[in-house]
Amino acid sequence: MNSIKQKYLALSEREQKLLFIAGIAIFVALFYFLIWAPLANGVDTARTQLQSQQQLLDWVEDKALQARRLRQTSSTSSGFTGSLTQAVNQSTSQFGIPVSRLQPQDDELQVWVDEAPFDSVLEWLKALENQGIVILQVDIAEAGAPGLIKIRRLQLGVS
Numbered sequence: 001m002n003s004i005k006q007k008y009l010a011l012s013e014r015e016q017k018l019l020f021i022a023g024i025a026i027f028v029a030l031f032y033f034l035i036w037a038p039l040a041n042g043v044d045t046a047r048t049q050l051q052s053q054q055q056l057l058d059w060v061e062d063k064a065l066q067a068r069r070l071r072q073t074s075s076t077s078s079g080f081t082g083s084l085t086q087a088v089n090q091s092t093s094q095f096g097i098p099v100s101r102l103q104p105q106d107d108e109l110q111v112w113v114d115e116a117p118f119d120s121v122l123e124w125l126k127a128l129e130n131q132g133i134v135i136l137q138v139d140i141a142e143a144g145a146p147g148l149i150k151i152r153r154l155q156l157g158v159s
Contacts, residue, residue: 084109084156087131095124107158108136113151115143121151133158 008016085102088111092099097120101112113121125135139152 084133084158087128087133088156091124091127095120095127097121097124109156111151111154111156113154115148115150118147118149121149128156
């Protein structure tokens with residue numbers, strides 16, 4: 001340390017001032033590039049992430065509100081009242097779906113269909129749900145011809 005101090009004192013006054021100013025400039029540059037800039041970048045990144053997360057939270061809250069509204073409207077809508085067997089018989093004849101077997105079980109009904117057009121079955125199931133009939137379980141398989149399906153077991157209930 002003494003040798004560095006002796007070399008500094010051996011310099012002219014002008015060189016000492018120049019070295020002192022260069023030292024201050026180096027210190028400021030090191031402070032900026034090693035401390036200030038990374039902190040500022042981190043703050044900017046955190047601010048951007050916060051805005052992104054806030055937008056995501058707003059979107060999720062909006063969708064949750066929509067889901068609650070839909071749930072309330074679906075629960076306040078009139079549920080199905082009447083005979084499941086009668087409703088299924090009427091709707092299958094309306095959609096041209098040949099039922100091979102119906103089996104009532106308490107408040108539920110099991111339905112079997114040997115062959116029916118896929119599109120007609122989808123429309124029929126949608127119509128049942130619109131009436132308030134709930135599809136509890138379904139087992140569907142391909143039938144012998146293209147576009148036709150076989151319902152091995154369809155279990156319906158009331159909401």
